Amino acid sequence: MENDYANQEKWQSYAKNNDRATFMLLFEKDFPNMAADRYEQNDQFFRKLFDDPDMMKQVMETVGSVLYERLKKKYIFDPKSGVIEEATPETYVEDTYLTKK
Numbered sequence: 001m002e003n004d005y006a007n008q009e010k011w012q013s014y015a016k017n018n019d020r021a022t023f024m025l026l027f028e029k030d031f032p033n034m035a036a037d038r039y040e041q042n043d044q045f046f047r048k049l050f051d052d053p054d055m056m057k058q059v060m061e062t063v064g065s066v067l068y069e070r071l072k073k074k075y076i077f078d079p080k081s082g083v084i085e086e087a088t089p090e091t092y093v094e095d096t097y098l099t100k101k
Helices: 002-006 009-017 020-041 043-051 053-072
Strands: 075-078 083-086
Touching: 002 009, 002 020, 002 053, 009 020, 009 053, 020 043, 020 053, 043 053
Parallel strands: none
Antiparallel strands: 075 083
16 A cells, blocks of 8 residues: 555655645545555455554554655665665665665
């Protein structure tokens, strides 16, 4: 789901042009629709997601935060390989982010 968002120009723009709070408001409004669209791909997971509001909130916060950082930052650091590279929407982002100094 993260990649679905990261590859959309509107989400790239939302991340670049808004603070985290505004981005998260937009994301939280859209997330149930994206989850519903993906329901058929993994119905068991999404049944639990929609039946458990705490799980929905946790997944939403996690994916939204990672997505925001991924789209906002210009450089990423891969802690496994130690490689610093320019971020793109297709780039998988690990837990650590760096900005260009």
